[in-house]
Amino acid sequence: MLRWIIFVVIYFVLGIYTLQALRTLTRYPWVYYFFMLMSLLVLGNFIYQFTMGETPGRVLSVSKSYAFGLLLAMLAFKSITIIFLFSEDIFRFLAGGYQKLFGETKEFSLPERRRFLSAIAMGIAALPFSALLYGMIKGKYNFKVLKYELEFDDLPDSFNGYRITQISDVHSGSFDNREKIEYAINLINEQKSDILLFTGDMVNNKAEEMYPWKDLFSTLEAKDGKYSVLGNHDYGDYVDWETAEAKSKNLKDLKELQREMGFDLLLNESRYLQKGSDKIALIGVENWGRGGFKKAGDLKKAVADINKGDFKILMSHDPSHWEDEVLKDDYHYHLTLSGHTHGMQFGIEIPGWVKWSPVKWRYKYWAGVYEELGQMINVNRGFGYLGYPGRVGIWPEITVITLKKRTLV
Template sequence: MKRKINLLPFVVVTILFFLLNAYVLSGIHTLSSSPIIAPIFWTFIAIITGSLIYAIQRMRDNGMDIFFKIATHAFLVLFVAEIVFVVMLLPSDTYSLFSGKPRNVYWVEFAMSLFVLTVLIFIYGIIKGKYAYRVIKHTLYFDNLPDSFEDFTITQISDVHAGSFQSPKGVQRGIDLIKAQKSDIFVFTGDLVNNKAEEIVPWISYFSQIKAPYGQFSILGNHDYGDYIKWDTESHKRANLEQLKLHHADLGFKLMLDEHVELHKDGEKIVLAGVENWGIGFGERGDLKKALTDVNPNDFKILLSHDPTHWDAEVKKHPSKINLTLSGHTHGMQFGIEAFGIKWSPVKYRYAHWAGIASENGRYLNINRGFGFLGFSGRIGIWPEITVIKLKKS
């Protein structure tokens, strides 16, 4: 028996998309009444939309190849720019409708200017923004920090997603910034690849340049387990994970799998622990209890845990005080604004705290905005981040 397909959602979306474009075209007609505008406009829309549909249909055989990326990004840029145009023009048109006055041409020009600006911003984000690395520095104070670790520095990156990189020059710029920090320790908090271990191979010579006096440490993120693609067999999936673990060693990273190490300085120590990925909705693999086995509750502790929901769910109230947790995962959704006192990204509707420092119960969390990118091949307003944290005694 054939499964009945519900076409209603498709019909509704098609109608809404047509109305959106018809409204945009009406705005263009306000600025020019040339008869060739409508056929050119609808031909352009048909090409962009048709390319998207074709790219999705062939994705099963070709994956997310270059054609898929171009088609999806072209449609995304157009759609967002049209939404901006409509949002800006609609209030003016509503006023004109109820006042009986003609459409305000100057307002149409303003809306069109924002349309063009939106397209240009997206183009910048796709070409330059994804490699526009920022160094963000924090100084954190702790009452139980051992004296020897005063001014101890940590450089953190997260979410490399090596399978998305296309620019060796861009990546090297980020590596050079990491090296320039000359921190005491380097940590990577998960998602080295998108899905497959082989994605990091072309970039091993880049990330293996990173060295720190007290070592380089890493953990796994949700994407590292290969959960988001289909494998021929379960054994292939397991083999991929084991190969990825070996690549962490190739990078010179000590991969921490529910374990801890002690960092010693001048006869004193702090504890660095790392767990496998633990995130609400993304797999709760990590075992914090195992990672802290034989750790004195009074020791100063730093935890590497990829998903910040782990901090909310378990870490911040854990009976053994974990002074600082370093996470990533959110990417800041690679889109938003952090300027003029504004901090906003759509990801805030999924994560109450999605970037930077949070504190509660005398414990700190830092969420790194990510070194790489995934899905949307760019960054707008939420730039790739290298975090440097200095520890101070309060």
């Protein structure tokens, strides 16, 4: 309860500052009243959804996500405004103090706010506010196909030109537009890759979230099959289950659901992909994440049936597994495919120029292709979204990787 009180107080303090900027810019009372009404509605909806809504507790529903997204947009607007106004207040206070000490009247008074500074503050604050709203309306379904050609010295000849489509982090419990998801499924199939690999987080929390989308994802096609692994959200660890049996059943249902959709779910297992006399090993581990994330992945168990010298593709949901365990392993994993980070669903990317997101402070390998010790990883930015119901700058991704045999010059 105390946390809610502190949060509400901070929210209103931010609102008072923003209201001052509005009063400096315009004399129309309806503008102030509209801002106050919107501010109260956003706060009230957020409190309702997270205390008395249809899904109380930690489970994120679509309505909760939108309540959070709108609050985030409003807080971004207010926070940037207050940076400018608070800086101005420091100047005003110093100017008032100088007037009292050295001025003719010897009275302490604050100079009026400068209109142009309030205009600058509101204009800059409108940028993230608009971007966050755009991310909720359009950005979350702004699917991008990212294509890479990766070269390897020891790729078996028959696999030269082999195409892999990777998707990750579906988070089906967040979807709210069937037409857009159908478009994305068609986009995946249009790539006509040899194999489709899904690297975890099919749902937010419960298997039932995938039921409305089962028919669509069942239409995904790849001539050499569809393979998947589990992500941290697939285990149902973020739900307050009534019984351990209910949680166990949920995981069992999700595993069965993936198989019904045509995915070969790899649970610390491996498969060989064969073309003529050549083969490559496909390995899938359960989730292994640094920190408090589940560490069910068992790399040694997963490679028990393959040879050390095989060309290997590893599916592992969390890129911290690659950094902490895979790179140090005795086996050489030519290519690892991960997801998990979502690129934080927010950042700036201009191909060839800029790639930045706050998530880089948490994950060294957070989006795209990296190479270390002669081994590569692709971190997919994610198909869906979680928490904030949108994407800004870091768009939903469908990865197409073409394996190439490096030619000696």
